[in-house]
Amino acid sequence: MRFDQFIKSVAPVIAMAVASGAAGCEGGNFSFGGKDGVPLDELDLFGDSPDTIMLAGPDIVRISEGAGFTIAVEGEPEARDRMRFLFEDGTLSVMRCDHSSVNSPSDQATISIIMPSPRKLVIAGAGEIHSDTLADGAEIVIAGAGSVFTPDVETASLDVKLAGSGRYRASGKVERLDLTIAGSGRVKMGKLKAARAKVKLAGAGSAVFASDGKVDASILGSGSVVVRGGATCTVKGFGSGTLTCERG
Numbered sequence: 001m002r003f004d005q006f007i008k009s010v011a012p013v014i015a016m017a018v019a020s021g022a023a024g025c026e027g028g029n030f031s032f033g034g035k036d037g038v039p040l041d042e043l044d045l046f047g048d049s050p051d052t053i054m055l056a057g058p059d060i061v062r063i064s065e066g067a068g069f070t071i072a073v074e075g076e077p078e079a080r081d082r083m084r085f086l087f088e089d090g091t092l093s094v095m096r097c098d099h100s101s102v103n104s105p106s107d108q109a110t111i112s113i114i115m116p117s118p119r120k121l122v123i124a125g126a127g128e129i130h131s132d133t134l135a136d137g138a139e140i141v142i143a144g145a146g147s148v149f150t151p152d153v154e155t156a157s158l159d160v161k162l163a164g165s166g167r168y169r170a171s172g173k174v175e176r177l178d179l180t181i182a183g184s185g186r187v188k189m190g191k192l193k194a195a196r197a198k199v200k201l202a203g204a205g206s207a208v209f210a211s212d213g214k215v216d217a218s219i220l221g222s223g224s225v226v227v228r229g230g231a232t233c234t235v236k237g238f239g240s241g242t243l244t245c246e247r248g
Contacts, residue, residue, distance in 0.1 A: 003128060037084035037095060040073055044087065049244070052091040052120040053137065055127050055146070059083070059109045061094060063131040066114035075109040083109050121148055134158070142166035142185065153192060162205065181205035181223065190228060199225050201241060217243045 023175045049069040055061050059079075069090075086093040094111055119135040123146035139159040140148055146166050152171045153172030160168055160178070162185035169188045177194035181188060182202045189209035196213040206235040211231040219225065219241035227233060227245045235243040 006119070035086055035088060037086040037093065037097070039081070040071060040083065040085055043071070043085045045069055045071065048090070049115045050087060050090050050092040051116075051118060052122065053113065053118050053129065053131075054091055054093045054122040054124075054126045055111075055129055056093070056095040058126045059096065059112065061109065061128060061129045063109045063113045063115065063118060065224075066116050067116065067131045068114060070114045073109055074104045074112065079107060079109040083111065085248045091239070121150075123148055140168055142168060159193075162187065177209065177211075179205060179207055179209075193229070197231075198228070199243075201225060215243075215245070219243060 010091055014050045053061060053063060058238070071084055071085070082096045082098055084095055084097045092113070115204045117133040117135040118131055119137060120139045120141070121131060122141040123129050124143045126145040128149070133152050134150055134155055136155045137157050138153070138155050140150070140161065142148055142162045142164070144164045144166060148168050150170045150172075153170050153174060155174050157176040157178070158174040159208035160180070162168065162181045163182050163183055165184045167186045167188070171189070171191035173193045173239075175195045175196040179197065180200045181187065183205055185205045186202055187205075187209070189207070191210070193210040194213070197209065197211055199207065199215065199217040201207065202220040203223055204221060205223045205241070206225070208226040208228070210228040212229045213231060215227050215233045216229045217225055217233065217235045219235060219237040219239070221239045221241055223241045225243045227243070230247060231245050233245040237243070
């Protein structure tokens with residue numbers, strides 16, 4: 001994926017977060033791309049479980065693997081009351097009904113979700129998503145300053161895209177890793193091993209992961225990529241960016 005295509009792919013995520021500043025909590029509903037989000041007690045949870053979780057805002061989502069689909073919201077009453085949800089076409093979207101910021105931990109809500117392993121996690125803003133596992137062919141999209149944590153990854157492929165200053169931390173193993181970073185994002189996957197990988201980095205971001213296979217990297221700017229293990233590495237670069245293949 002070219003960098004211009006990547007920016008286009010995350011633009012709707014950024015727009016969703018920005019749009020939240022135009023509305024308040026009056027009336028109980030909130031719009032996700034023209035569709036109404038609702039409080040949790042008005043959300044229809046019947047039918048198939050989602051495969052995609054999308055978070056916009058500074059709150060915390062924790063996903064635990066399970067056969068069913070349940071959602072619980074924890075936190076102070078005001079923090080819980082401002083949360084809005086939309087479940088459509090396999091995607092559960094989570095956002096505040098206003099554009100309030102986090103001044104203390106009590107301002108954050110924690111959304112706990114039990115569901116089958118998600119295939120895609122999307123975050124815009126400064127929130128956090130924690131997921132115990134990921135489904136095969138997983139995709140991570142981070143736009144802004146948010147963070148995603150996946151401590152037990154075991155898939156054929158993993159596609160990670162960061163735009164901004166976000167963070168991604170993962171452990172496990174994948175057959176193929178596709179990593180794209182635009183901005184100053186940080187990817188810490190020193191305990192994730194990829195059989196092969198393709199990396200595209202623009203800006204001052206950084207990434208670390210493990211591989212004994214083939215790693216192809218394209219670096220624009222001052223970013224850095226570190227590959228641990230016995231990988232065969234090739235790099236195309238412009239600027240002061242570096243690809244370091246460590247041995248052992």
